[in-house]
Amino acid sequence: MFFYNLRLARMSLMKQPGLTALMVAAIGIGVGACMTIVTYVYALSSDPIPDKSEELFAVRLDSWNPDEPYWDNKPEEAPEQLTHRDAMALLESTIPTRHAAMRKAVYTVVPDSEDVAPFLNIARMTGRDFFEMFQVPFLYGGSWDESADANAESVVVLGRETNEKLFGDTNSVGETVLLGTERFTVVGVIDAWQPAVLFYDMNNGETNPVEDIFVPFTISDRREIAGAGNTNCWKDEQIDTYWDLLQSECVIVQFWAELETPQQKAEYQAWLDNYTEGQKALGRFERPTNNRLSTVTEWMKVNDVASNEVLVVMWVGFLFLAACLVNTIGLILARFIAKAPVIGLRRALGASKGAIFRQHLLEVALVGVVGGALGLVLSRLGVMGVRRMLSDADRLTGMNLDLLFMTFGIAVLSAILAGLYPTWRVCQMAPAGYLKTQ
Amino acid sequence: MELRPILSAMWRNRTGSVLVAMQIALTLAIVVNCMFMTKERVDFVNRPSGMDIENIVVADSVGFGSDYEHDRTIDEDLRLLRELPGVIAVSPTRSIPMSGSGSANGFAGSRDDDAPRHTANYYFVNEDILDALGVKLESGRAFRDTEVRRADDPDLDRLSPQVIITRALADKLFDGEPAVGRLMYDGLGESSEVVGVIEHMFGAWVSWSDFDQVAMFPRRTGGTQTRYLIRAEPGRRDALVPLVETTLSEANRTRLVRNVRTMEEVVSNSYEGDRAIATTLSVAVVLLLSVTGLGIVGLASFTVRQRTKQIGTRRAIGARKRDIIRYFLLENWLMTTIGIVIGTALTIGINYGLASAFEVEQLDYVFLVIGMFLLWLLGFLAVVAPARRAAKVSPAIATRTV
Amino acid sequence: MLDMQDISRVYRTDLVETHALRGLNLSVDAGEFVAVTGPSGSGKTTFLNIAGLLESATDGRYLLDGVDVNTLNDNQRSRIRNEKIGFIFQSFNLIPDLNIFDNVDVPLRYRGFGGKERRQRIEKALEQVGLAARMKHLPSQLSGGQQQRAAIARALAGNPGFLLADEPTGNLDSLMARQVMDLLEEINANGTTIVMVTHDPELARRAHRNVQLLDGQLASPDLFARPAAADDVDLQPVA
Structure with a gap:
């Protein structure tokens, strides 16, 4: 059933390429912008010596x-x-x-x-x-x-x-x-x-x-x-x-x-x-x-390593992502409502609410994956931009597995979050309502 | 055109309308806050420095080896630098203003033990410093060459008898009274006579609250290091940079010449983070407006497609093309306006949140007005194309079953 | 097979209350071919939706194959639609993006059959309706009659005991309509119970038994052949 749903999702997305491109772009740009700054903040706030950071103390009198x-x-x-x-x-x-x-x-x-x-x-x-x-x-x-x-x-x-x-x-x-x-x-x-x-x-x-x-x-x-x-x-x-x-x-x-x-x-x-x-x-x-003994992470906090200015930009990044998500919710909802007759038919032919839910959630997850890939590319571009602006950014903004997973995780999670309400709406549609008006 | 039918159509499709309004509201809030914070940064970076930054070249000299002679090196360097084409004035200095590195000390305007101490960035300079920096002398005089203590002076590390200070420091020390001729005291009770007051200049740290409290003493820097401020005639700075580098390097091989660069680079380096934030926020504004604009285009196109039959029917019963266009423009304008109303509250809320968590300044409401106008324009532009497409729907569609 | 006792259905909006069905009693035996006729607004569509488990009755008892469907939850109802009921619609309701094979495949997917079993069933059903050669075609590439036969194949592929047809020839010209009716008779002859809703008395006559709906109730058998109204008005349940 997973692959059947995947095929349906692909077909559905290919059918309205303009709308699909918009959704992918919205998620991609949102995630890309957000991850650019998160990459920077992540480097600033992650533990530089995780094996021992709790045993090393900055000593001050x-x-x-x-x-x-x-x-x-x-x-x-x-x-x-x-x-x-x-x-x-x-x-x-x-x-x-x-x-x-x-x-x-x-x-x-x-x-x-x-x-x-x-x-x-x-x-x-x-x-x-x-x-x-x-x-x-x-x-x-x-x-x-x-x-x-x-x-x-x-x-x-x-x-x-x-x-x-x-x-x-x-x-x-x-x-x-x-x-x-x-x-x-x-x-x-x-x-x-x-x-x-x-x-x-x-x-x-x-x-x-x-x-x-x-x-x-x-x-x-x-x-x-x-x-x-x-x-x-x-x-x-x-x-x-x-x-x-x-x-x-x-x-x-x-x-x-x-x-x-x-x-x-x-x-x-x-x-x-x-x-x-x-x-x-x-x-x-x-x-x-x-007389103070501070662990590495405590010491970084005392020194405000991630400065207020940087944190503000990070919050702006999150808000930016939220705005992109609201955008995506609207687009997904529009597309799902357009599909109401076919969904009604599938329900009539015996698809349970769960089956419809899974089918459409997979569709939005797919948008999330593609959007995540776009977001990854955009965040790398963004990081290149940050490197041009900040001389210390080179050492800070290397790609690693954590960030890769984080980017895709945020993208897919965002897409699913954005798709949740439209998908739920779709499942509530009475199957009978749309069969005559196709 | 009547609003009531539009409103009731919007009410029936309230989820869609709410989403568009929310989108507009969030966009407004983010765009206005970003524009405001960008402006704050730009203003911060563009504060007048009081110095002729565009025409100054700086260089570091570090002696090493047992053959190095500090005073002789400086004498020779000054002579060579002054002879370079286009050079107006040269002064040695302990550190470069606005570079992020420098020294500060507390000074008082009277000998009293409880006289308030004010922190000032201090510099060790020569008689040509006013010309070398291009700062404006407000009262008093410049240093005389006889006042400048050489590095081998046994009294080098005692406080210099003369000092030139900025107006900002003078006002703090002497409560706005004329400063020339007054004495400025350090913590050990030694004093310097204020011989000149300059209008304004920056100290070492651009983000420091007392950035414009500066004192300059006529003396050389001890040890083996010194820096030079070299001011060129307009347009001759860039040619001077390589010239300074080779001249100093070839003149004396018992020291290193480093960091020969324009003061503009030094300053721009200090503002790097502020610039980066301003750029990032402006990019966010442009991107978000694009995403929102395209999103509205997408949703409006979708609505038009959904209502093709309804539009055909309206056309069949006599609506003109412009009536159709007007309908969609008006509908969109209503949603945008609702979004802007919600967005205004959200904008202020976000500004308040950022202000209390991260010490962001209170919003300048001009930006809210600009943001509203921008979003109205954006909403209008985004719906024009879909509305025109709607107007092209044939009236004949009404009689067809789709 | 199908036993409706005292079925009522009320649609409520803020302003009006519409009684679509008022105490309908109907029972259909296995193997029957029943035509339900009636003028516009008589409750045909509502009857069909309830009989097909697409919506629930406000009141009354409905036993399908001995099971009281009012007690079932949404998932169980979906399962019964999938396994026991085949739908045939006036406007065919084929999914335009899927070819004929994939359209017939849709209910089988939700049934959870394996790939081989599905293929066999699809081929058999399409052969039965004479479209075996067209399985790779998209619906838009077929004539109306062929589309409706494809829809019938979709209804048959799951071997339902019970076919529900809603104006199956309503969108077809008379020649194609006859072919479709022939096919339905053949299916019925093979043992499938058929309930067909139509306002065309001509068509109704080909069924074993005619039932007429009037104002949401079963009209007495001697009230026959009423003139049909020109338009059909849909009532949609209020969500």
């Missing part, structure tokens, strides 16, 4: 100004970064399974070869745990060892791109590279890795690329380096030198901890509270104790 909260719009939150001295203190804790302080820096890479011009690279100063904590894949070698962190050794993990520039596509572990005026030994090269949202540091754009150079965080404690990223200060203190900054109340460091169990989390929270209590005794941390 409220060391801010006693007179005013850090955030105007969410006064309950702590600043998004730590002071350098607090970060160094937190690294002493042995409670987290893994943890890492991190900060951005700018390095000039000076290639040994004369053929390659020196270039600037954003580097991440962080701990050895960074890579395992965030499941960063290695192409060659691996992270540096604990002594490198402890002694601020000049070791570096390169990104794939920089490695290719400097060493071709070869295993460069053991080679050295001149960063600014200092020579670093390569200990590892990471493979392509780019979370859609740069969850571990969203201060300068949520969708920035992953850094291509990684060096021990402790280097920033021993040598003067050109930091990048945000420096936020509240206290009036004389900061003339790099070392002044490290000792100041300015927040400059991101800090992450991996806590696998709730007990571990509670223990760590207590440890943090204890630490800030101790600091209060020294005249710091004058605000009420507010």
